Amino acid sequence: MNASPQKHDVFQAIADPTRRSLLKLLVDQEMPVTVISGHYPMSRTAVSKHLRVLAEAGLVKERKVGRETRYRLDPEPLQELKRWLSYYERYWENKLSALQRFVEDDDSNPGIREQSP
Incomplete structure (x- = not known):
């Protein structure tokens, strides 16, 4: 295999x-690190380290243009x-549907509430 392993995953x-x-x-848009770092209250070196992690995960691509x-x-x-x-989304949908049914049932029967002893 010619592909080098990624150091960071997505x-x-x-x-x-x-x-x-x-x-x-x-x-x-494509941007140089000098422009990118202007958007953050951190050093260009710190921004470059974050970009390196993203590049190692394959989320950003680098392209040399002159010295930039x-x-x-x-x-x-x-x-x-x-x-x-998306695999776990079905669980969220089931829980939200159950919550909706509970709330709607509770709203339709306001006189029926469990009393604590």
């Missing part, structure tokens, strides 16, 4: 709120996250 990469914010920033490195979102690895979440 779940680790998006666990940090700064990295999630970076992904949002890169949704519509530009970053852009690669949403493909997010499909893994989407598949994982």
Whole structure:
């Protein structure tokens, strides 16, 4: 196999709120780290470290333009996250439906309430 293993997976990469914010920033356009770092109250080195984690997870792609490195979102690895979440979505829907039925039943019978002893 020629592909090198990823150091970070998608779940680790998006666990940090700064990295999630970076992904949002890169949704519509490619940007150099100097421009990206202007959006955050941290050093360019710190932003670069976050971008490195995202790149290792395959969520951002780097492209050299002269002496500048530009970053852009690669949403493909997010499909893994989407598949994982969609599996558990059915549990959320079941719980929300059960809660809705409970609330509606409770609202339709306001006189029937359990009294604690």
